[in-house]
Amino acid sequence: MTSATVVIVGAGPAGMRAAEQLVAAGVRPIVIDEAPRFGGQIYRQPPMALQRERRDLYGFEAGKAAAVLDRFTALLPHIDYRPDTLVWQAEGKTLQLLRDGRSEPQAFDALILATGATDRVLPFPGWTLPGVYTLGAAQVALKYQACLIGPRVVFAGTGPLLYLVAWQYASHGGQVAAVLDSAAFGAKLAALPKMLARPSVAAKGAYFLARLRLAGVPVHHGVQLLKAEGESRVTGLTWQAGGVQHRTACDAVGFGHGLRSETQLADMAGCAFDYNPLEQAWLPRRSAAGRSSVRGVYLAGDGAAILGADAAELSGARAALAALQDVALPVSQATAAQLESASRRQLRFREGLETAFALPPRWAAEAPDELIVCRCEEVTAGELRLCAKATGTREMNRLKALTRIGMGRCQGRICAPAAARLLADAVGCELKDVGRLRSQAPVKPLPIRLMRDTVDSEPVPLDERDD
Amino acid sequence: MALLQRLKNLAPRATVHFELDGAACSAQQGDTVLTAILTQADRLRETEFGAQPRAGFCLIGACQDCWVQSVDGPRFRACSTGLEDGMRLCTRPA
Numbered sequence: 001m002t003s004a005t006v007v008i009v010g011a012g013p014a015g016m017r018a019a020e021q022l023v024a025a026g027v028r029p030i031v032i033d034e035a036p037r038f039g040g041q042i043y044r045q046p047p048m049a050l051q052r053e054r055r056d057l058y059g060f061e062a063g064k065a066a067a068v069l070d071r072f073t074a075l076l077p078h079i080d081y082r083p084d085t086l087v088w089q090a091e092g093k094t095l096q097l098l099r100d101g102r103s104e105p106q107a108f109d110a111l112i113l114a115t116g117a118t119d120r121v122l123p124f125p126g127w128t129l130p131g132v133y134t135l136g137a138a139q140v141a142l143k144y145q146a147c148l149i150g151p152r153v154v155f156a157g158t159g160p161l162l163y164l165v166a167w168q169y170a171s172h173g174g175q176v177a178a179v180l181d182s183a184a185f186g187a188k189l190a191a192l193p194k195m196l197a198r199p200s201v202a203a204k205g206a207y208f209l210a211r212l213r214l215a216g217v218p219v220h221h222g223v224q225l226l227k228a229e230g231e232s233r234v235t236g237l238t239w240q241a242g243g244v245q246h247r248t249a250c251d252a253v254g255f256g257h258g259l260r261s262e263t264q265l266a267d268m269a270g271c272a273f274d275y276n277p278l279e280q281a282w283l284p285r286r287s288a289a290g291r292s293s294v295r296g297v298y299l300a301g302d303g304a305a306i307l308g309a310d311a312a313e314l315s316g317a318r319a320a321l322a323a324l325q326d327v328a329l330p331v332s333q334a335t336a337a338q339l340e341s342a343s344r345r346q347l348r349f350r351e352g353l354e355t356a357f358a359l360p361p362r363w364a365a366e367a368p369d370e371l372i373v374c375r376c377e378e379v380t381a382g383e384l385r386l387c388a389k390a391t392g393t394r395e396m397n398r399l400k401a402l403t404r405i406g407m408g409r410c411q412g413r414i415c416a417p418a419a420a421r422l423l424a425d426a427v428g429c430e431l432k433d434v435g436r437l438r439s440q441a442p443v444k445p446l447p448i449r450l451m452r453d454t455v456d457s458e459p460v461p462l463d464e465r466d467d
Numbered sequence: 468m469a470l471l472q473r474l475k476n477l478a479p480r481a482t483v484h485f486e487l488d489g490a491a492c493s494a495q496q497g498d499t500v501l502t503a504i505l506t507q508a509d510r511l512r513e514t515e516f517g518a519q520p521r522a523g524f525c526l527i528g529a530c531q532d533c534w535v536q537s538v539d540g541p542r543f544r545a546c547s548t549g550l551e552d553g554m555r556l557c558t559r560p561a
Contacts, residue, residue: 034528036549041527047549049480049497118529130509130522131470137526140546144526145502147471172474232520233470233509252470262529375524375532378516409531414524445531447541 004327009087010114012040013309014301014316016072018112021320023078025329030080038072042309046144057143089441090269110296110323113265115303119256120417122363125371126228131252135161138254148174150252154237156180156225158357159258163208176217177250182360185221194352197345257359259306267439270294275432278354282436288340290319298323311346314339364425374415376408381422388426396435399423409445412437470505486555494550501533501545510558511535511545
């Protein structure tokens with residue numbers, strides 16, 4: 001036994017498997033999760049009042065979902081599980097938690113960050129219209145709320161989620177007006193050798209594509225999205241491929257370009273970051289065992305690098321073993337080695353994915369000046385370019401200071417990948433050279449009343465008051 | 468007109484009553500505020516800058532686009548707030 005306090009942030013596949021290893025070693029971990037029920041995004045469970053069959057919710061992944069969700073359920077008596085709780089700050093060895101409108105500190109000896117990912121978005125004009133959502137949102141509407149984002153939907157962008165979500169809609173009674181992949185079809189073929197590192201996953205992708213084609217869904221590759229049209233809501237999407245312009249009528253659009261890691265807590269905890277050319281993003285540095293650059297802070301799952309749910313289970317378990325070892329508890333080196341070896345296969349597959357679903361290389365050059373990049377503050381591509389040109393700004397935090405990009409309610413979660421590409425394109429440098437936005441607490445907006453209550457505010461003595 | 472469309476053939480759920488832009492409305496137990504509104508309307512709010520309609524974007528509490536004003540004061544992040552009986556919500560400035 002140990003008296004060490006081990007905190008896991010995130011109850012998705014990585015967090016759940018990390019908890020399992022800790023419990024097996026006799027540690028009672030604190031598992032903090034923002035969602036009301038565990039599962040993360042991929043195995044997100046609907047509200048109690050809206051239960052459905054797992055096969056219906058998770059499709060091919062129902063077996064995996066059942067395994068990890070049932071395991072975590074069985075472990076609950078041995079876990080200090082705190083749903084509906086936001087970690088809004090990490091500093092030193094203390095987290096700040098928000099639950100039920102109240103904030104409280106939580107100290108830790110070991111911290112396993114399994115914070116997951118959000119959609120990576122390269123926007124196009126009209127993307128702020130009602131009815132335009134991320135691919136992840138389209139899936140969450142279906143999985144969590146048993147709703148389609150509209151009766152007739154265009155799915156666009158690129159990434160494995162594109163075909164998965166399109167097929168999920170088609171098989172739940174939605175009309176898929178078109179699937180518009182920004183990557184070329186040739187890229188899929190080029191990626192095959194690496195994707196065969198996980199043949200069953202590659203086969204699933206091919207299956208979705210074949211079923212969509214059989215269902216008569218138009219599927220196009222090498223597409224550039226031009227504009228979501230509509231006044232008060234989206235009514236159509238214009239796009240071009242092979243030099244020809246098209247318009248597809250629709251009631252909704254789901255789009256995205258893969259995923260991006262949620263790294264804010266790692267940043268606030270002081271972890272060093274490196275530029276990752278595969279993901280074209282700055283990610284917290286970690287060892288194969290999941291150790292960050294900060295002693296006692298571990299990284300797992302898609303929050304550390306986008307490798308998917310299966311890899312998240314592996315890296316979650318591995319990071320927990322590292323944490324156990326570091327608090328001087330016995331750990332099976334054989335298990336640790338197995339987990340690391342399985343993770344390497346996942347990385348090879350991931351390299352294949354990045355080829356198959358390559359980001360549109362000319363996105364930044366082609367984005368029109370009037371494109372809104374920041375949804376929160378409505379900062380446009382033209383304003384970012386103008387700022388770069390007029391001030392010589394070459395760095396993201398300077399661009400933020402001058403234009404308010406990344407300063408709105410989302411803290412740059414949605415706009416940062418697009419803004420960084422626009423800045424790099426405007427000044428003619430590599431993406432990595434514009435750096436990354438520094439993370440600021442709170443991670444998400446807090447009630448102002450809470451900030452007032454949280455700040456140490458000694459009452460001002462009567463004789464020192466102004467009035 | 469509604470933005471979201473419910474799946475058909477689901478088990479019936481209890482009704483939850485709420486107010487939307489002054490009108491009495493109902494939705495279902497298990498609905499988020501976002502689902503409750505967008506199954507009968509096509510916006511959650513207007514932007515501060517250009518009074519353009521917005522209806523959320525990420526649905527996982529990351530983008531903060533889906534906030535909704537309540538008549539009684541507080542704002543809710545609609546995608547991750549469960550609908551409660553008696554909520555009074557408004558999508559347009561009074």
